[in-house]
Amino acid sequence: MDYKLIINKIRDLYNSSSDYFIPLHAPVFCGNEKKYLNDCIDSTFVSSVGKYVDRFEEMIAEYTGSQKAVACVNGTNALHLALLLSGVERNDEVITQSLTFIATANAISYTGAIPVFLDVDKETMGLSPKATESWLSKNAEIKKGSCFNINTGRRIKACVPMHTFGHPVLIAELVEVCEKYKIELIEDAAESLGSFYKGKHTGTFSKVGILSFNGNKTITTGGGGMLLFNDLALAAKAKHLTTQAKVPHQWEFVHDEIGYNYRMPNINAAIGCAQLEKIDLILENKRQIANQYKEFFNNKEGISFFSEPKNARSNYWLNVIVMADKIERDQFLEFSNSNGVMTRPIWKLMHKLPMFENCQTDSMTNSVWFEERVVNIPSSVVL
Ligand SMILES: *Cc1c(COP(=O)(O)O)cnc(C)c1O
Numbered sequence: 001m002d003y004k005l006i007i008n009k010i011r012d013l014y015n016s017s018s019d020y021f022i023p024l025h026a027p028v029f030c031g032n033e034k035k036y037l038n039d040c041i042d043s044t045f046v047s048s049v050g051k052y053v054d055r056f057e058e059m060i061a062e063y064t065g066s067q068k069a070v071a072c073v074n075g076t077n078a079l080h081l082a083l084l085l086s087g088v089e090r091n092d093e094v095i096t097q098s099l100t101f102i103a104t105a106n107a108i109s110y111t112g113a114i115p116v117f118l119d120v121d122k123e124t125m126g127l128s129p130k131a132t133e134s135w136l137s138k139n140a141e142i143k144k145g146s147c148f149n150i151n152t153g154r155r156i157k158a159c160v161p162m163h164t165f166g167h168p169v170l171i172a173e174l175v176e177v178c179e180k181y182k183i184e185l186i187e188d189a190a191e192s193l194g195s196f197y198k199g200k201h202t203g204t205f206s207k208v209g210i211l212s213f214n215g216n217k218t219i220t221t222g223g224g225g226m227l228l229f230n231d232l233a234l235a236a237k238a239k240h241l242t243t244q245a246k247v248p249h250q251w252e253f254v255h256d257e258i259g260y261n262y263r264m265p266n267i268n269a270a271i272g273c274a275q276l277e278k279i280d281l282i283l284e285n286k287r288q289i290a291n292q293y294k295e296f297f298n299n300k301e302g303i304s305f306f307s308e309p310k311n312a313r314s315n316y317w318l319n320v321i322v323m324a325d326k327i328e329r330d331q332f333l334e335f336s337n338s339n340g341v342m343t344r345p346i347w348k349l350m351h352k353l354p355m356f357e358n359c360q361t362d363s364m365t366n367s368v369w370f371e372e373r374v375v376n377i378p379s380s381v382v383l
Helices: 003-013 033-043 051-064 075-085 102-110 129-139 171-180 232-242 266-277 279-297 326-337 365-373
Strands: 068-072 093-097 114-118 140-143 146-149 156-160 184-188 208-212 225-229 303-305 319-323 374-377
Touching (some): 003 279, 051 068, 051 225, 051 266, 068 075, 068 232, 075 184, 075 232, 093 102, 114 129, 129 140, 146 156, 156 171, 171 184, 225 232, 279 319, 319 326
Antiparallel strands (some): 068 225, 140 146, 208 225, 303 319
């Protein structure tokens, strides 16, 4: 297919002339951002104390249908805490998908646990419940209520699926597999604010889920993350750990365990409140862009547009096209990027990176298939 046609379509969508650079995903500020930021500065509460942190947590809990949300300084350390709160310890094993952003695997490593990388489903680009069950049936046994790897002797403590580019994984099936094998489930919903599986928000199917508000995500706080809980006691523990495990007291400084400074500053939360007020508009707009791409790529030979899976409503965070093969992918990446339209291949698979190349894996058929073909195309909101 003529790549020029695709570039023209993208330029058309973004109302842009041919010398104007189109980024992959730029944030939009169309609400109360400046007003709330000014309010922070006027009040002097710009740091880790202030009303916007509480307000943002409440707004996110309400929007996602969680019992409680706890703000963090970014999504990666929200994930680190989620693993700690799930009881993941040094030398445990944690199952995740190889087709993910590095933060997922890094957070597992921060706990001293060792990732196990499994394949994704063709329909979701996320961790496959079948692949997970199959690997566990060959490698795991349950002893005294915990799951152990029969080859390494290590405990398999948790499983971290990721909702790739906002497309929900088969989360209900993963819940079942994890229950059967006595494994904690933690959803990396960093990319999927506004994505639902069977009407339930992603990140709320497990005891702990996390969101990210980095600059390129669906909404941003500059940098930021959020932990989602259905268990209030666990949420209270999370708040404690994010604030250096300080025992609340008006003036005394007493800490009762090793904690972290993972708090989101008020100034970031202020932006978050303003952004979340516009979430419906943002999601509606992203869906319209996705629909236009979908229509355009319909019946185009050798390229397909990746649509939301069955039973799911996706936020269409980053739109995905799947090229015929690696050669086409590389040619299109070269053409689009040298013509001022930013496009990107999917991440290199985790188990191929030097720090993870000795980790356990299983069949990677679908992950490799996506790795060679996926291209992200511009997905910013157009107002
Ligand atoms: C963005 C992202 C995170 C968290 O990123 P931060 O930049 O630390 O907020 C984690 N996992 C995935 C899959 C992500 O895309």
